[in-house]
Amino acid sequence: MKPEIMTQPLTTAPTDAEKLAARKQWDHLCKRGTDFLGTQYAILAGAMSWVSERHLVSAISNAGGFGVIACGAMQPERLAEEIAATRAMTDKPFGVNLITMHPQLLELVDVCLQAGVGHIVLAGGIPPGAAIKAAKDGGAKVIAFAPALVLAKRLIKMGVDALVIEGAEAGGHVGPVSLTVLAQEILPHIDQVPVFVAGGLGRGDALLAYLEQGAAGGQLGTRFAAAAESIAHEKFKHTFVRANARDAVTSVQLDERFPVIPVRGLANEGSRKFLVHQADVINRFQSGVVSKEEAQLEIEHFWAGALRRAVIEGDVESGSVMAGQSVGLVKAVQPVAEIIADLVDQAVEALVRQKRRMDADG
Template sequence: MNDYPKTSRLMQRGAEFLGTEYAIMCGAMSWVSERNLVSAISNAGGFGVIACGAMTPELLDTEIAETRKRTDKPFGVNLITMHPDLFELIAVCERHAVGHIVLAGGIPPKGSVEAIKGGRNPAKVVVFAPTLALAKKLLRSGGDALVIEGMEAGGHIGPVSTSVLAQEMLPELAEDHVVFVAGGIGRGQAIAGYLEMGAAGVQLGTRFACATESIAHENFKKAFFRANARDAVASVQVDPRLPVIPVRALKNKGTEAFTDKQREVAGTLDREEIAMAEAQLQIEHYWAGALRRAVIDGDVENGSLMAGQSVGMLKEEEPVAAIIAKLMEQSEGALGRR
């Protein structure tokens, strides 16, 4: 017997698309969304997603294999579209018969969607879009599902809030497409609202970052537990010629250091020492290193504490299964009161 009949009915399309019990995806968080957290989320009925980030094909190959040892449930892989080895990473996912690939960080380069869907082990493609026009274009170009993510989210963000994007995009897209909503979701009551608006499911990152199964350093988790929503701030773009996607993180010395890093990279552009693509890649590598310092080493002063504004709702370490159960119970309760 299903303990959450109303929520499950509204999640049915999303759950069928993912092959899971619940249409709850975990947002890909570099250094956090690895074999332990990903497998725990999938084993608990959700959908874990490996954050490939700046991994080499060899590292991703190992990560997928290690995740498979820990779960026989579906999980996905998040690939950054600007990664120089994108097609090699796609080939690694194909060899492992990964069923879902999430493409993030910009418009997928030519041939990438075809490579994902046209191999011996074709995968479903999940795309991100910050505007309705781009969402329609990506879905026409082979995207099987869409994530609309608002500025309340942690990590790389767009300029518009989740609630506005949902109101704009769900009425236009939800009837014919599988759409997940992300950004600032910390409780099941919000999940119920987006499901009623037509979403097929949701994606949460920050809510899972401090789970018991997360390998994040104790200092990292404590920083999250101390934080309020207003502590998760967006980075500032220093030079308009260097189109850096804003990043939301807890304010510390690391956020100030990123301002200096932008000036440094902008200077190399001025001197024509590197091309724009290389400049943007340097910024991504900076974030990968800054994240590692915080997540793995526990340097919460100088590392990057990427967090969404829902961080203020995190007060304690909980097992993934308990988090998912709580979210489903809250959603079911909200729908039952309607």
């Protein structure tokens, strides 16, 4: 007769022994990511313009994650200053995110190398081969974004050292495919380099599910944007706390002749005025008042400076409040270390429940 297996009920708090075993399992699942990043946790921070600067980046790295400076439109001298200021606040690893369309991309890569930055994230399109080669020849590891399996394979052939697959749930500029689908398309077929998942991640148990599918770690942005160490305006942060997932929507395009780059953010007066602005510009184009090129520029320039207004000045009504759908999981303004601890605890508790179910079924 098979002996009865004694198990704890699923709702009972984990014992110290259970948590220790689960934590070892979690660390094992994260090992490829932590080895690559050189961190305690396989948690990569999304690079967010106006938000991912020295204070937040150093706080994330000091808490065991991997902070990433958002270079954006910075000039080389300005980036060098930001790297130096960040290094003065942490002795832990951090990276720099560079936009591939930046006219001084190779100079920015050189700035990173001269400053001893070990990881360079190339975002905003397929990175030029020259930039990848320059970074790798200088001793840095290169991370790039793969929105499809065919591009993931191409990037690996180009020499990138790791990939991020980011779903449409993410905040800011997004693609059309959810992380759930991207993970199924890419993770089973890519093992040559670590793959970090991104988009809609707000809990550790959700990240755990992707680690079990083969991901090396996760990238989070929205949770960190509302962190206590973030320099974002308090109005910006508390808008996150009040928001629901359904409030984070992508920008709407009224006419296919005038493309609008999809950007996910919180719906507000600015996003409503953008629709009116598009309609007005299109009407003036159809009436012959403006050319097609002039109309496209008017539409594109509507949001000029809007992200800074929201993040720095706290104009959350007419500014661009970029946020992912995980904004509904932001319940309070928390220190970075507390956010990371919550993520790890949630993953550990999920592993304990998983083990109890398996024991019960056995």
